[in-house]
Amino acid sequence: QVQLVESGGGLVKPGGSLRLSCAASGFTFSDFYMTWIRQAQGKGLECISYISGRGDKIYYTDSVKGRFTISRDTAKNSLYLQMNSLRAEDTAVYSCAKEIYTGSGAAFDIWGQGTMVTVSS
């Protein structure tokens, strides 16, 4: 069964750090770009970072550049998001997602259930 399971969310103070993980199963992890998408309460979806299958192509949205770092471990079939210098506006549900096929133009057919990140003093 193709599945993504996130973990690592929680409550953190402004300026703090968190590391999110996404465990993948049921597909050849190294064949696919993986993406982190967040959704603030009552708001829309935002693509914040993605990484190629080999890890050599990485993207960050402007609001997280220099603060967040995406990585992947093929041996562990896992995707990570290291989040530093967290701000209140980073509060959201963070989900990892997989494209339906490479080159689909970012059509995500598999999503994790999401992990909540709350940045508050």
Added chain:
Amino acid sequence: QSALTQPASVSGSPGQSITISCTGTSSDVGGYNYVSWYQQHPGKAPKLVIYGVSNRPSGVPDRLSGSKSGNTASLTISGLQAEDEADYYCSSYTSTYTVVFGGGTTLTVL
């Protein structure tokens, strides 16, 4: 990259058809045939219902269809059913090698 523009809400009665629009620019919707649509029920992860403008993933009923004209894409749901009540988001690949989403549309089945 600005979000794609969707109406905040649409509604229809069971059996009717509705269309949700998604307007972007020539740098996203108008420039690529990479428009996707997602259905999201409360508390659930988004579900891909259309990709590549008009393709349906396996298991998505053919009552849902997608199209595009210029910088505007559309999702049409015919034969509305109660289970279609959800939030719908469009997305498009962009000229800056990323994906942009619409603000979302709440579909109410009356």
